[in-house]
Amino acid sequence: MFERVINVGAGFFKVSLNEAFQRIVKENDPLDRVQIIKLDAGVHIAGNQHNPQKIIITRPTKLVGVEDDVTIRGHFYVKEDASLEIENITLTDLHADNNIIYAENNTIVELTKCQINHRQPENKYAVVSTGEKVILDHVIDTSEHGCSFENKYTGITDSVFNELQFKKQNQTIMKNNLIKGYMQIENEARVWSEGVLTFDGEIGYKYDFIVLNEGYASFEMLSYEENTNLSVLLENEGALELADIDLKNPDIQIQVNYYDSNELDIASKVAEVVTWNNLDHPQINLKSGFNDLTLDKVLKDYQAGTIINLEPGIYSQPNAIIKIEKDLEIHGLGQDATDTKIFLGFEIAPGVKFTLDNLTVFNEYERTVLYADEKTDVTLKNCTFETAQTLNEYYSDGKEGAQYYRLYFTGAESAVLDNVMIATEESQFVCFVDCPQVRIHHGIYDGIVIKAHTNVRAEATYIMKHLTLADNSNFRVGNLTLDQVTTPIEVCEHSQLIIEDLELLTMQNAKTIFNAKDGYIQVDKLTAEQLGAIDFEYDSQSTIVLSEDLKQLPTVKMINTDLENLVKSYQTADNSVVNNQEDPLQKLNNLYGLKAVKEKTRGFLNSVKFNETRKKQGLPANNITLHSVFIGNPGTGKTTVARLMGEVLADGGALENANLIEVGREDLVGKYLGETEEKTKAILEKAQGGILFIDEAYTLSEGGDNDYGQIAIDTILKYMEDHRDQIMLIFAGYPDEMNQFLQSNPGLKSRVPNVFNFEDYSLEELTKIGLMQLQKDKYQVDHELYQQFLKQQSRKEITKSNARFVRNMNEALITALASRVMANGLLDAASLTTITPEDLETVKQSQGADQGESIEDILNQLDKLIGLATVKEYIKDLVGEVQAEKRLAEVNPDLAGDRTYHMVFSGNPGTGKTTVARLLAKLFFKLGILTQTTVKEVTRPDLIGQYIGETEQKTQTILDNALGGVLFIDEAYQLASNGSSNDFGKQAIETLLTALENHRHDFVVILAGYTQEMEEFLNTNPGLRSRIPNRIEFPDYTPNEIGVITAKMLNSKKFVIADADFEEKIAQAYLKLPKQDWGNARTARNFAEKIIKEHKLWIIDHSTVDDILTIRSETIDEALKEL
Secondary structure: OOEEEEOOOOOOOOOOOHHHHHHHHHHOOOOOOEEEEEOOOEEEEEEEOOEOOOEOOOOEEEEEEEEEEEEEEEEEOOOOOOOOEEEEEEEOOOOOOOOOOOEOOOOOEEEEEEEEEEEEEEEEOEEEEOOOOEEEEEEEEOOOOEEEOOOOOEEOOOOOOEEEEOOOOEEEEEEEEEEEEEEEEOOOOOEEEEEEEEEOOOOOOOOEEEEEEEOEEEEEEEEEEEOEEEEEEEEEOOOEOOOOOEEEOOOEEEEEEEEEEOOHHHHOOEEEEEEHHHHOOEEEEEEOOOOOOOOOHEEEEEEEEOEEEEOOOOEEEEEEEEEOOOOOOEOOOOOOOOEEEEEEEEEEEEEEEEEEEEEEEEOOOOOOOEEOOOEEEEEEEEEEEEOOOOOOOOOHEEEOOOEEEEEEEOOOEEEEEEEEEEEEOOOOEEEEEOOOOEEEEEEEEEEEEOOOOOOOEEEEEEEEEEEEEEOOOOOEEEEEEOOOOOOOOOOOOOOOOEEEEEEEEEEEEEEEEEEEEEEEEOOOOOOOOOOOOEEEEEEEOOOOEEHHHHHHHHHHEEEEEEHHHHHHHHHHHOOOOOOOOOHHHHHHHOOOOOOHHHHHHHHHHHHHHHHHHHHHHOOOOOOOOEEEEEEOOOOOHHHHHHHHHHHHHHOOOOOOOOOOOEEEHHHHHHOOOOOOHHHHHHHHHHHOOOOOOOHHHHHHOOOOOOOOOHHHHHHHHHHHHHHOOOOEEEEOOOOHHHHHHHHOOOHHHHHHOOOEEEEEEEEEHHHHHHHHHHHHHOOOOOOHHHHHHHHHHOOOOOOOHHHHHHHHHHHHHHHHHHHHHHHHOOOOOOHOOOOOOHHHHHHHOOOOOOOOOOOOHHHHHHHHHHOOOHHHHHHHHHHHHHHHHHHHHHHHHHHHHOOOEEEEEEEEOOHHHHHHHHHHHHHHOOOOOOOOOOOEOHHHHHOOOOOOOOHHHHHHHHHHHOOEEEEEOOOOOHOOHHHHHHHOHHHHHHHHHHHHHHHOOOOOEEEEEEEEHHHHHOOHHHHHHHHHOHHHHHEEEEEEHHHHHHHHHHHHHHOOOOOOOHHHHHHHHHHOOOOOHHHHHHHHHHHHHHHHHHHHHHHHHHHOOOOOOOOEEEHHHHHHHHH
């Protein structure tokens, strides 16, 4: 990020603070350039003391006190997308009724080593932020009302405040701060205090901490310095957690007031008073055997927070399932878990905190040993769970879902299992359901089942039989040992399994199966003494990420189950996907993809058949209009669905026959007056009784005012009205064009109520379609390589053609196969039917997959350009970012970048903007962002028309032709209105905006022009800035660089310059020109052309020259003298 420094003070080269801000506003620096204002000691006035004017911050701005004792009196208003950083300065106000700092949305405010003194009236805060982030480090705020934060993130360190308020889902991290008044957290704000939060209550408010409306605060250590009681107000599900407290006076009481917003008379509520010294947990020590005080008696009646210590022995309570309704800890005092055994089962009630430590828990009965209900906090440490029988019943009291599980956690807030072992005779698992935080350390388990948004983090976990993840759950494990697990490891329903180090204990001929169904599996490292087969099975909605070492192992296989099942279905069905004898609706169901279309078509057809059935039975029936619009890209099955729809409607009696006639504009529109109506009527009469399918129907209205297409539309409309029950018309075409067509023909839109949107096929669906076609024609190909091939090639296809694209790719592959086989002379059955990786690569290369130059070659060309240091740095950073995103995406597809690369090139003419655009096109092609290296250069006349509708058409044509490459619009600011009411520039901009969004991944648009004019142009339409995020400023060339450029121009024409001072002479000549004539490289070209002209005159006068390409010093001097 670039910086600009302005010095404020009394020195010769220094200005006042107000002058510094005025300079920032007036000068046209790039918006991302940081404005640094350095202030000398003293008091600086920002704004006018007699006029409550704020300093408006619109760009990144930093104020730094270069000496101690720097004060600013003023008020700062940080506008959207700007940032303000202040360091080593005291801030005070000019007007008591204004905030010292107010920050809008999406802003950043950072204060370091600052003091705030604000004479604010009631309800005025010194600092208010509704922005993105606030950072306060070593800040002292002496203001009465302090600060109010409604921004997203706040960080406060080593600072002092009277009051702090946090609102509206603010997330705050505090560390080692001092509060003198009170703190209020409300409206879902979250505050976490690390280290020590010191409270001295110096100001003496009624409440010290107020937590309202689902606000939450958590303090690691609260140091309370006052002798008065600590007073807390909790209202509307507000929550305050104190991990530890340090009281200056040990007799201090904590008074907690609980208010409910539904209560009108909140003053009558009784506060709960807790004496801190009485919060020590009672401890009970028990011995086994016959005693007056037994475990049974203690568990029936104990205080919340009781700790029970069990000496070694056996504690038996036959058939008992104990319901734990208050916080409780039970510890075994033996050397290990085997010394202390309890014959019990536990049901942990909602909200209870429960701990078992150093125990063996034994239960002979067919019940879950431990059932933890919602919002519980359960810790199991050094425990063994044993049972003699298999679990085959529901939990006691009919707890649904707990059957078959030895330990069952449902909705537990926290679960910690540390050194836990489940030793059973049968398969008995641990199950976690909807548990946000589970930690497992050093455990041995038959199996683990993880469901319903559960998050598990584990280390050193040993599983002997089973592991399942389902329903948006996550399991990340450092070291996982699988001991002869023969059932598949299941990861399904958006769940994620990440294994950092996997150890397999399997026989050499055994197989371990990982199965992902709409899931994510990642394995970073594998250890195995005897390596058996490992299958990673996954469907098309899943992702498998393996380390490179693991991929290379011969026993590891990656199996796409969808593709395998697809091929099997082709083989069993004798390569026939749709049986000709099938019902039309069944044929529709057998089509790939088109989920929304199928659903709407079934509803539409059911309504028609229902209506026809009522007619046959003599019941009143509605008049259902059959006419429809099919919207979608080519190859999405529009014609196929239309034919199947005709068959169903004919079978049901809604149409006389199932005939479908497909026509286009040329079949309907004539060349002379009267021919169009005649042709259209003939087509309509031919289609009567069945379906008329008009493809690319929007072309009927694209010919302008004198075109006959509108006559065809009018004729069709009248026929539709007169014969509404005798024909079905389907108007089909591309989405954007059809929507515009319907909007421009309201009479048509009202008569065609049924709109079917045909979505593009996904990559998985295209893969299935392509494999089906190849299988049908007796070709075979590696499914994984084929899908990767389609993915790479589809990125080059700008106009979506869906199934047609797959058909074209298959034809290209078969052609490559044929050429290879015939060249090799291998004509056996396998060679004639097998598409190899070589064939895939041949097609890639034939379609422009590689064009010679590497990224390094292109960047070298960029480096060889004269000057432009900042431009080069920006582009190199951009290339690095794209390459990093690609590497991240290889590890996790969710991390793939989704950014837009549209740009603004601003600067004076002749600064290399067009040259850099051409290099960018080549770089983006090599990076896979673009599918070709073309740069289409246009200006205003290429886009603007002379009559209504022509501008949109011309602009759209330019945009369509530029897809896949770069569209370079020079002097783009001229598209803005020229002041005439008849100017069509606005229409060009609106058409451009639509393409910038809808095709943001299909091409790159570069808008170029003067800096000031481009800034004003971007302000003409709010959509421009947000859709063009990248801005590059092209600096003017220095006089010395003009000299170098002129020399290169002459050298490129093979001239030899016989003047050692040539570049210096050019630089001096450039300096002598008036500033308005400085044209950068264009001026250099003029210099070169003048020198060549003078050299030609010299040649005419010297016919016997030995070296005609050498330009003498005198010639150069003569040429420059005339400039």
